[in-house]
Amino acid sequence: xxxxxxxxLGVSRSASGAEIKKAFxxxxxxxxxxxxxxxxxxxxxxxxxxxxxxxxxNPETRATYDRYGFEGLRRGGFQDFxxxxxxxxxxxxxxxxxxxxxxxxxxxxxSRGADVAVEVEISLEEAAAGVxxxxxxxxxxxxxxxxxxxxxxGSSRRTCPTCGGGGVVRTVTRSAFGQFVRTGACHACGxxxxxxxxxxxxxxxxxxxxxxxRLAVDIPPGIDDGQRIRVTGMGSRGxxxxxxxxxxxxxxxxxHEQLVRDGDDLVYHQPLTIVDAALGTTVSIPTIDGxxxxxxxxxxxxxxxxxxxxxxMPRLRGRGRxxxxxxxxxxxxxxxxxxxxxxxxxxxxxxxxxxxxxxEGFFERIKAAFSHR
Numbered sequence: 001x002x003x004x005x006x007x008x009l010g011v012s013r014s015a016s017g018a019e020i021k022k023a024f025x026x027x028x029x030x031x032x033x034x035x036x037x038x039x040x041x042x043x044x045x046x047x048x049x050x051x052x053x054x055x056x057x058n059p060e061t062r063a064t065y066d067r068y069g070f071e072g073l074r075r076g077g078f079q080d081f082x083x084x085x086x087x088x089x090x091x092x093x094x095x096x097x098x099x100x101x102x103x104x105x106x107x108x109x110x111s112r113g114a115d116v117a118v119e120v121e122i123s124l125e126e127a128a129a130g131v132x133x134x135x136x137x138x139x140x141x142x143x144x145x146x147x148x149x150x151x152x153x154g155s156s157r158r159t160c161p162t163c164g165g166g167g168v169v170r171t172v173t174r175s176a177f178g179q180f181v182r183t184g185a186c187h188a189c190g191x192x193x194x195x196x197x198x199x200x201x202x203x204x205x206x207x208x209x210x211x212x213x214r215l216a217v218d219i220p221p222g223i224d225d226g227q228r229i230r231v232t233g234m235g236s237r238g239x240x241x242x243x244x245x246x247x248x249x250x251x252x253x254x255x256h257e258q259l260v261r262d263g264d265d266l267v268y269h270q271p272l273t274i275v276d277a278a279l280g281t282t283v284s285i286p287t288i289d290g291x292x293x294x295x296x297x298x299x300x301x302x303x304x305x306x307x308x309x310x311x312x313m314p315r316l317r318g319r320g321r322x323x324x325x326x327x328x329x330x331x332x333x334x335x336x337x338x339x340x341x342x343x344x345x346x347x348x349x350x351x352x353x354x355x356x357x358x359x360e361g362f363f364e365r366i367k368a369a370f371s372h373r
Contacts, residue, residue, distance in 0.1 A: 150207035167193035222316035264322030
């Protein structure tokens, strides 16, 4: 469960923008993973802190949060930091590093690989039952010739002489506020911490090549059109032993010829003649599980809805299924010949108010139409 953003920063709800900023920088020094190497939750705590600051430092998102809480932020498009890399958060708030001396522990540059997106189309029946689809996509992966090292077979990488293998260089500056260390990627090795004397001929020393990948993806029952499936770690490779990106599978559900989806419910429009609607009948209707028979009661009105429980779509994040709603579309005949018109006039003469009780409906409109002819 998410903690209150003000509690995370350790400030009151009346805190000023300057107080929020000051609290964030103080807490950032305390919670940074490099300072808390023995705490397995250090990175998660820092992300929580950054997310709280991102919200409360912006007057608009802060006002939304104060009034509506986390639900208001979600509706407004505010996204949490759970899937954002720690390095990206640091760069977003502090550039390449502006904390006091000794704050960073150093080490070669690590960056998360790029995410990859692919789209698949499935039928409504497949969306209801769940299906496995094989997807093919292009990613940046390890070069097979050099095993991702970037060095030609038979050779190896060596420690960068400029940064001593750390991948970073530091510049120490002094100001009225104390001593600060600005950390940046080493220009000689690009932050890798090592250099290649004999680069691989296949990847030109990068260790990475564009490659095609095939993957079987399970699409769960109840998925809706436009929803995405995230497959962790199946995107492009990261740099400096950084984590791979993710694969996002965008699901498109094709339109059904007869059934229309409405959330977890399905809607079907059943055509009826005025005779069938008046006398009642039995019709065969499509469902996601196949055809089924439905009894239409005598006197069925135009637009009446018959709900069949549990014949809709499976609930993606819950139990059970939605319903099938059958809407009765009563069809008025056209292009009547003389005999048909006469028969309808005789029918109208034999009806009375009791035949049309139950409020203004389809038959009232029919009767009124004939009365004016």
